Amino acid sequence: MKESLEKYGAFFKKMFASSSLFKKGRNVVFDRAYGKIKERRSLFRERDGNRVDNEDVSPPDMPDDRLLKFWASSEWAEYQAWIFHNDFITCDDWKEMRKRAVSFKAKPLISVITPTYNTDTEMLLECIRSVQSQAYPFWEMCIADDGSTSSETLELLRETAAFDPRIKVSFLPENHGICHATNNAIGMASGEYLAFLDHDDRISPAAFYYVADALNHNYSLDVIYSDRDMLSTRGLRFMHLFKPGWSPELLFSMNYICHLMVYKKSLVDMVGGVHEEFEGSQDYDLVLRVMEKTKNVHHISRVLYHWRQSEQSVALNHNVKDYAYKAGVKALEHALKRRNLNGTVQEISTLWRGHYRVQLDGPSSDDISVHYIENDFPLDQYVTRVNKEFSASSKKRPFLLFVGQGLTASDAMAAYKEMASWLQVEGVGIVTGKIVDAKKRIVHAGMVQKSDGVPLFTYEGADASVPGYIAATAVVRNVSAPHPWCFAVRRDVWDSLGGFARGYIGPHAVIDFSLRAEKQGYRTVFTPFADFLDPCESIVPASSWPQEDVVHFLRKWQARLTNGDLYYNKNLTLKLEDMGLDYSVSK
Template sequence: MLTHFLTFWQQWLGKPSKKNNVLIDTPTEKDLKRWAYSEWVEYQAWLFHYGFLTLQDWQQLRHDAQSWLNRPFLSVITPVFNMHPTYLRECIYSVQTQAYPHWEMCLVDDGSDNPETLACLQQLGVTDPRLRILRLPHNQGICHATNQAIAMAQGDYVVFLDHDDRLAPEALYWVAKTIVDLPQTDIIYSDRDTLSPNGYRFLHLFKPDWSPETLLSGNYLFHLMVYRRTLLKQLGGVRIGLEGSQDYDLILRAAELQPQVQHLRKVLYHWRQHGQSIALAQNAKEYIYDAGIQALQEALERRSLPAQVSENKALWRGHYRVQLRPPPLKNYRTLRLTTEPNYAQQVNQALALDNQFDFLVVFGPTLEAQDEALPELVSWLQIPEVGMVTGKVLDEQGNLLHAGLVQRPNGIPLAIYAGFPEHTPGYMAVTAIVRNLSTPHPACVAIKRSLWQDLGGLDTRYESPYALLDFALRTLHSGKRIVYTPFARFIAHDWLLPETWSAPDQQRFLNQWATWLQQGDPYYSPYLTLELADMGLNLDWSRSE
């Protein structure tokens, strides 16, 4: 497999020669090997299984693209400022070597004074007409340069690429195929990994599908990001004055227009770490985080959601906490569940007997709310598209019992990080941020009355907590979302694990939702394990595709 991968790069990049009148320099064999390897053993195994294209694969993708009747034209936009030629050339090569050929690359030099950067751009611009280069007379910042690149773009869609990063060779193919298959798409994003200072791949990010509330905790999307060009024009490009978090502000503003968003579950972008990059030195650009807070605060104000925004100090930089102003106490009631196996009946009765409140908070028999857990839970139900909210549950020793459930094909949900210490942030900080998920815990959930009415209540054919799992999937099917907040903390003195819930109800649930369950939880990557709670890589190759 590695030999085929190297052969692909050597044949495509070639010796210093012209291919389609484009001069492409030859990378060294050392570079090629470095691009092909990971510093993490498990990720290396994953890469060998999923991450390489043979030359035959690459040619097949190109042949497939050429057969399409409508081939979208893509504009890759890249602001440049004093970037080292080695990284800049590699960035541009990654576009020139795309399997999908219908693209242009708009490079805007933002007043670089590094002669090596300028010479690199000049040389490549002369030898490849697909590289459209604009040089600004003096440095005006990344937002201005990005908007200049957007203005240059002639494509149907705009692909954002930083000047020191790389695209996977098949990245534009999958973007274009998504557009061909789903022409109403407005925004596309993909999974990504990181290039270490030595050029090795690691820090994979296998992202959830479109998650608007997760976005309020930070920009989980990162790269690859692709926008319909007309949408960018409608948004007015990126906002000057929010340098460093302009991408975050852009997606927050775009989200308010209810766009059609598609997630490509493929690692199509490689984010580089080096001495001057935010990927390596989080404190190198302090203004980024101030701009992030501003972007988020203004987004909430536009949505008429009174809130305080701050950095989430328990996590690494770039994570935020939104504290929404809770509704009045009269707007919600609580239900303490009994141990009787009639979950649906208990919840339905509580919501049917009293119509003078908007939200119902359901507790397990031994659950104790900590601090401001109840106001925190119900505050997120003020977002119109959110139908249910769940919180964090700990045992008496301070270990996690619940930080969100993941649906599995067997119908028994997985409690991620169950048994881990509370302050374990987890993969992509899932235990420590407000985020979207598919399933709240039945013993810790706030339910919006209007949702309950719209869906006709919980299905009383289920006697066990599976009634809420069924209700959750009906919630998602209705277009509403579900939220987990770690800032609603509870202590449980006794706890029934999902594996102990009713076996007949499990079978009913499995029969009813088999197709959905087999497709996989949209908020959990198929490349992550469903056997363990630690969200490690899934190395069971039969499940991931």
């Protein structure tokens, strides 16, 4: 065994010789990993009939300090500072996570699904090493090679499978595409959960630890996703994506939850794995189908996945795989059909590729009860006015719409129908639109709830053409509450909640209503395609809303506000409107 492990170490050194991690003739990653093994690492335990001890000695997992430092290195100085304070893992951290992981009550086996094809060996080696470095030890890696012709790729896979029993490799005789290989890898998996990892990417050493930790808090979870960033051509981290909590309508605009994605295997089996007709966007199609079967979705607000840029990757060149975006349109079209929604899908040409406009067929104008109220009435009469207007509306109209009289639209009825159209989606109870002023500056493109009770309006004051972080101002997405002078609500939701709650006099009543609706399972949607103009800049800023309402709101919702806005990542700032990193967050 010692001889074979030394051979394994020598092989990995050879494959990694050109890496930036190779210093002065000594491979800092694998020297220690395979050179001095004296004790048995019992990582394979029989559990639920899935795992048995396979070897007398297993390769050690713990990465050394130099590798951890390299994996925490960024191209961007500001992001590097954030990583250092919030995301840097030391060897001591790793050991503590391993100690906790082995004591978890639930230790589900996680099967890593990785299709390969002529993969650059340095990238593939780092991909594999990132899995081997997991602080959570209960995993297996299922690699399906899709007919590679590269002798280096094949040699690396054979040697890896020969010396690490946790890694299974299937060699397909011919190249049939990523979907075929992915399904083959899924077929090899014996784990209860599947984690998808592209062959040239890497994951954080803490990735599966946090996945397992989430499952130990709630074992009913079916889907778990995390934040991610990108790897430059130098292998350094940048272009972070801190995602919101589970946002079903944002998923209509982009595959925002992709990387890291972990599914319960039984759910993937239920929907038939990935479908070859959506090659290139098979992951998008998969999540759209899975989400029709479950609501047990959990977001981990940590960067656990690192998506690599390369010349043949959409991470670097978004036009390199045009077929992938066409497949994305097709996946959304099929999703609409399955959900009995009528509409069209197209890419948004003004944004980075992979952002989509789903335009649902709007209801008849006869189904929308529109109410206009002048903007200059006293704020302490807001609740009285809106309740009076809605109570007097026709009970036959299923959609209520409120808009300040000072707001205009180039095609008002088209804007109203756009808002009402999203109320046809199951689970959506409230919809709001985009507001800009006479100078084409953003007034409203979604609000964020803060612990002081005064909402933050993202990108307020920015040029209306600015798409923002995660295209927040330019795509349909979920938000916690609508703008008080621009919202539509389902009549049955309004009636079931009894309208605005007692105790409020001003606009905070709208936020309270939305949070009560959320507790009943109804979501709020922002659509920038219902755009309004405030030519006289008559909308009163949130800082001037009645103070007594702020006090009442805080008394009622303090616990909810302390936990943060569901649709705003905790790693983003609440001090500015630009959705920048929050450098005050500490490890």
